[in-house]
Amino acid sequence: MIPLIAASFNPQEGDGVSFLGTRYLLEYYLRKEIYTSFVDHNASIAGLELWFKNQYRYYIGNVMLPSVMLVILCYVTLYFDINDFNDRIMVSLTSLLVLVTFFTDTSQKIPRTSYLKLIDVWFVCLMFEDFFVILSIVYIEYVHRKTLFGSFVRVQPADFKAEAPNPAAPSPYVKKLNRHMRTAFTCSLSLVLLVFIPIGAYNLNVNYHGMSLAEAKQQEQKAA
Structure with a gap:
């Protein structure tokens, strides 16, 4: 306002x-x-x-930086223990809900337009990042449980002294899938930042020079 x-x-x-x-x-x-x-x-x-x-510093400190921190917090859940599904899903869902609330609050403070602004596209991309992280966590849990229920029970002699494997331990395939998800979201978040930072800087420069040209044209009209 x-x-x-x-x-x-x-x-x-x-x-x-x-x-x-x-x-x-x-x-x-x-x-x-x-x-x-x-x-x-x-x-x-x-x-x-x-x-x-x-004043772009206002948006960097009050909009962009906190929203990126929320997405990173959601992404960090991929480094939690795979067996700890409740904490993984709760932290990621909380991050998404806070990000949506933050987007709604920011949209009410800036002028409304019929087209998508750069700040709207920024929030939509980050919300999709959180959404796909949540889907990845759910899919990893699904594969993990399916692997556990479909595994065979190994029978060992009573005098066997080797430590029995943990039946709840994730399989190598589940661990590999979780690593692939971490790599994929690292690349996608880096791509979003690499795209938006130059576009934002370019738009600021274009707006500034466009106004300067308008001022020069007005000065020429006054001089004439």
């Missing part, structure tokens, strides 16, 4: 408007204000145009 702005109008001096408040807001920086007046059908109309620039 943009707070109320105090300004004074003086059509005879300069641009016709002077800003009286602070230019550094919570999420934006007020770069320039433009006052225009014209006559339309014998009616005098005055317009005020405000140019804002996003």
Whole structure:
């Protein structure tokens, strides 16, 4: 939300408007204000145009960094003990629920648009990361239980001194599957970060230079 702005109008001096408040807001920086007046059908109309620039540090510290931490927390559950299914699924589900709540709270604070913004795509990608981690944990548990129930019972002599294997220990195939899941999600999360960081930096530079060109064009029109 943009707070109320105090300004004074003086059509005879300069641009016709002077800003009286602070230019550094919570999420934006007020770069320039433009006052225009014209006559339309014998009616005098005055317009005020405000140019804002996003304070990207706000989104990095309050949106992007906490959301990445939640996804990493969900990903770490793949390093839990495979037999500890309850803790694995509860931590990952909690991470997903907190991420969805965080996305809903962030969406209410930024302007609503009919198209997907970059921050919306960011949250959707992270929520899919959490969702597929949860599906992977469930699938690993399914394969693990199927392997246990389908295993044979080994009968040993009474005087056999070797330590009997743990019947609940995951099979080599389940361990290998869990390792593959960790590698896959490491690559996918790294890919998301490698894609979004350059796109975000590029969009900031394009917006800044686009506004600078608009200012230059306006100065040329005034000089002419």
